Structures are given as C-alpha cells and as structure tokens.
Amino acid sequence: MRRIIVAANWKMNTTPADAGSLARTIGSRTREPGVIRVICPPYVCLAAVGDALRDGDVAATDGLGVEVGAQNVHHEPAGAYTGEVSAAMLDGLATWVIVGHSERRRDAGETDELIGRKLRAARAAGLRTILCVGEQLDERESGRAEAIVDAQLRGCLGGADLGALGLDGTGAGAVPWLTIAYEPVWAIGTGRTARGADAAAMAGAIRRTLIALGMPGGGEDVPVLYGGSVTSASIDEFLAEPSIDGALVGGASLKPDEMAGIVARAGMTAAARAGLDGTLAGDAPAMG
Ligand code: 13P
Numbered sequence: 001m002r003r004i005i006v007a008a009n010w011k012m013n014t015t016p017a018d019a020g021s022l023a024r025t026i027g028s029r030t031r032e033p034g035v036i037r038v039i040c041p042p043y044v045c046l047a048a049v050g051d052a053l054r055d056g057d058v059a060a061t062d063g064l065g066v067e068v069g070a071q072n073v074h075h076e077p078a079g080a081y082t083g084e085v086s087a088a089m090l091d092g093l094a095t096w097v098i099v100g101h102s103e104r105r106r107d108a109g110e111t112d113e114l115i116g117r118k119l120r121a122a123r124a125a126g127l128r129t130i131l132c133v134g135e136q137l138d139e140r141e142s143g144r145a146e147a148i149v150d151a152q153l154r155g156c157l158g159g160a161d162l163g164a165l166g167l168d169g170t171g172a173g174a175v176p177w178l179t180i181a182y183e184p185v186w187a188i189g190t191g192r193t194a195r196g197a198d199a200a201a202m203a204g205a206i207r208r209t210l211i212a213l214g215m216p217g218g219g220e221d222v223p224v225l226y227g228g229s230v231t232s233a234s235i236d237e238f239l240a241e242p243s244i245d246g247a248l249v250g251g252a253s254l255k256p257d258e259m260a261g262i263v264a265r266a267g268m269t270a271a272a273r274a275g276l277d278g279t280l281a282g283d284a285p286a287m288g
Pocket of ligand 1: 009101183187188189190191227228229230248249250251252
C-alpha cells in the first residue's frame with residue numbers, strides 16, 4: 001500500500017520570526033492518521049520550523065508528527081559554491097528535499113542532468129526526495145505532455161543504477177526514498193488545475209517510465225503526487241484517483257484553513273486505502 005503524502009512547498013515565503021508559529025498551527029490542525037505531512041520552508045526557516053514541530057503539543061495523534069523538507073539541495077558535498085547548501089548540511093534540519101521544481105528549472109536553469117546529480121546527493125545523505133516533473137501548456141496542448149515527462153524522468157534517473165540507488169520494493173506501508181510530484185507548469189500558481197483523469201493518466205505514464213528504466217518492483221511503491229493550484233476545493237478530484245498518492249501544495253499551504261481541508265480529505269483516502277489493504281492507517285513509515 002502506498003502512503004498518502006501532503007507536502008507543503010512554502011517557496012520564498014515566511015521568515016524565521018513567523019515560520020515556526022505557522023508550522024505549529026498547521027501541524028495542530030492537520031492530525032489525520034495515515035497521512036504523511038511534510039512542510040518545506042525556505043532554508044533560513046528550517047530550524048525555526050523544526051523547533052516548533054518538536055513541541056510536544058504538535059506531535060500527531062498517530063505518532064508520525066510533521067516532517068520537514070528543504071526546497072533544494074546542491075549536488076556537491078562541499079566546496080566553493082557560494083550561496084549553496086549541501087545535503088550533508090541539512091542533517092538535523094530536514095529529512096525530505098524537493099528537487100527539480102519547475103521554478104528552479106526556469107529561474108536557475110536547472111537541467112535534468114543536474115537534477116539527477118542532486119537526486120543522488122540527496123539519496124546518499126539519506127533524504128527522502130520529491131522529484132518534480134511536468135509539462136508546459138503548449139506541450140500539453142500539442143499532445144506531448146507524457147513524452148516530455150518521460151524525457152524528464154529519463155534525464156534525471158536514466159544515468160543512474162536504480163538498483164544501487166535503492167529504489168527497490170520496500171514492503172507494505174513503507175515510504176521509499178523517492179516520490180515523484182507531477183506538476184504541470186501551466187497549473188502552478190494560476191488557479192487552473194489539471195483534470196483528475198489527466199493527472200491519473202500521467203501517474204500511469206510515470207510508472208511505465210520507471211519500469212522501462214529498470215526500477216526493481218516496477219515503481220509500484222513510488223508515490224506520485226499532484227501539484228498545481230491544489231486547494232481544499234480541488235484536492236478531491238486528485239485523491240479520487242487510485243494512482244495519485246497525495247499533493248505538493250504551494251500557495252494554499254500557507255493557509256491553515258486550506259491545509260486543514262486538504263489533509264482532512266487526504267485522511268479519508270488514507271483510511272479507505274488502509275481498509276482495502278487490511279492494515280492500520282497509523283502504521284509507522286519505514287524508509288526504503
Ligand atoms: P501552487 O499550489 O501555488 O500552484 O504551487 C504548486 C507548486 O509549485 C508546489 O510545488
């Protein structure tokens with residue numbers, strides 16, 4: 001059974017002075033057994049968020065708590081890279097990391113090859129990694145969306161020995177180190193979402209690519225999230241799809257009411273899947 005994940009990408013919002021209290025509010029209002037919650041604040045807010053979430057009041061009733069992620073990582077372990085942060089530096093601050101976000105592809109010129117190096121650096125440091133992929137509007141309108149995402153995955157993962165990266169099956173309820181976020185670029189920050197059926201079709205295509213790349217277990221264990229203008233009103237459409245395992249939320253993740261609605265809906269999906277699977281929704285995740 002794949003776990004349900006709701007990850008908050010706060011992007012370049014919040015400060016060390018206010019991030020902790022926002023994280024604490026969201027944590028206390030999103031207690032849903034079986035839903036893995038991850039908050040990804042700016043680097044400079046990681047410590048404040050981590051400290052706030054370690055507060056006993058925020059510990060989730062299911063014992064999982066809220067996990068903390070970074071929004072980016074450098075591909076080298078250390079060295080003359082002004083302004084950069086390595087995976088080793090995130091030790092104690094984050095257990096997850098986002099790589100390949102379309103805003104970094106756009107603004108920092110990140111290529112699939114570079115993102116692949118970041119993935120390997122994150123893996124080596126034991127970080128759970130959310131790899132973002134997604135097409136531009138003209139690519140969808142010309143029927144090339146799946147081919148573009150296939151190429152992105154191959155560019156990021158193709159050079160790697162997937163077996164060596166440890167992407168193999170992880171057992172029931174376990175969370176593998178890799179999660180894929182399908183984020184169509186035209187849906188990010190626009191208020192326009194993909195249709196649930198299209199996102200589900202893309203999740204199927206993503207898993208077919210993972211199989212083609214030789215992923216042990218065929219990629220069935222790898223969670224696929226949807227991202228792009230997700231709100232408490234639009235989440236339903238995506239979680240109704242069995243191939244979608246949660247959401248990567250941008251703007252709405254800064255609003256506690258929105259996060260409460262999104263995670264409540266995710267909790268229903270988690271409970272339904274646990275019922276189908278015959279396992280307890282609150283089983284602790286293990287890292288694959
Ligand atoms: P929005 O939810 O603001 O569209 O952002 C999505 C996103 O980019 C998450 O990584």
